[in-house]
Amino acid sequence: MISSLTGQVTHVGLDNLMIDVNGFGMFVNIPGRTAAALRVGEQRTILTTMIVREDSMTLYGFLxxxxxxxxxxxxxxxxxxxxxxxxxxxxxxxxxxxxxxxxxxxxxxxxxxxxxxxxxxxxxxxxxxxxxxxxxxxxxxxxxxxxVAWKPQVLDALMGLGWTEKDSLAAVDSFIKENPAAENLSVAQALKSVLATLGSQHSNTRH
Known part of the structure; x- marks a missing residue:
């Protein structure tokens, strides 16, 4: 598996490059951000991920x-x-x-x-x-x-129950801030606790 290439950059496209490695021209797909940082003629080391399929071996490169x-x-x-x-x-x-x-x-x-x-x-x-x-x-x-690992799942569940993204995020962040041990809760425990907080807030606004 090829994990990096070091050589002279011979071509830079919008989303690809050619790099000469000891006489071998290697074609690499790259992000636009990477392409903007490269110049033809310079020596570079490109970190790569190789994806192998039945009909192809494709390199993807990063700085x-x-x-x-x-x-x-x-x-x-x-x-x-x-x-x-x-x-x-x-x-x-x-x-x-x-x-x-x-x-x-x-x-x-x-x-x-x-x-x-x-x-x-x-x-x-x-x-x-x-x-x-x-x-x-x-x-x-x-x-x-x-x-906190459970945060995305709880946010998704709250919005699925009808709470707005803004209110859900505010409630979760407030709960985490006020409960140092929050990160140790399971998703179900965290959801129950945050819902209780939201319910309390909703009740207070009605009074």
């Missing part, structure tokens, strides 16, 4: 490990293939992906061509707790290992 990790994890989401995974890396930085999943912001993923509202919600739910980015150039990112 840092965080971008590659986002791409690889996107491929684990139901209904997401390499084309859309690459589009995610093009549209959002690893820090933006991490933040969106951490707070349950599925709307961030609807900016990506090929991902609709349902697909965006699926991305948030299936990546919750999985994304831990470790790249020296992205110190502002928020590793999901430090986030």
């Amino acid at each position: 840092d490990s965080a971008e590659r990790e986002v791409f690889d994890l996107m491929l684990t989401v139901s209904g997401i293939g390499p084309r859309i995974a690459l589009a995610v890396v093009s549209a959002l930085t690893p820090a933006e992906v991490s933040q969106a999943v951490a707070v349950g912001d599925d709307k961030a993923f609807t900016k990506v061509p090929g991902i609709g509202p349902k697909g965006a919600r699926r991305v948030v739910l299936e990546l919750a707790g999985k994304l831990v980015l470790a790249d020296s150039d992205t110190s502002d990112q928020l590793p999901l290992s430090h986030e």
Whole structure:
């Protein structure tokens, strides 16, 4: 499995490059963000993911490990293939992906061509707790290992019960802030507790 390529960049397209590695020209699909940072003639190391199918072996390349990790994890989401995974890396930085999943912001993923509202919600739910980015150039990112794993599921359940996204997010964030042990709850326990909080608030507003 090819995990990186080092050589001279001989061609840069909108979403691909050619890199000469000891006389071998390697074609690599890349995010638009990566393409914008490359110049023909320069020596570069490109981190890669190889996807092997019956009729093809395709390389996807990235400038840092965080971008590659986002791409690889996107491929684990139901209904997401390499084309859309690459589009995610093009549209959002690893820090933006991490933040969106951490707070349950599925709307961030609807900016990506090929991902609709349902697909965006699926991305948030299936990546919750999985994304831990470790790249020296992205110190502002928020590793999901430090986030409450049940948050996206509870938000989804609350909105399914009729609460607005704004009220749901506010209630969940408030509950987490006021309960240090909240991260240890199961999804069912957290949902019951947040619903109790929302019910109490609703009752107070009526008086």
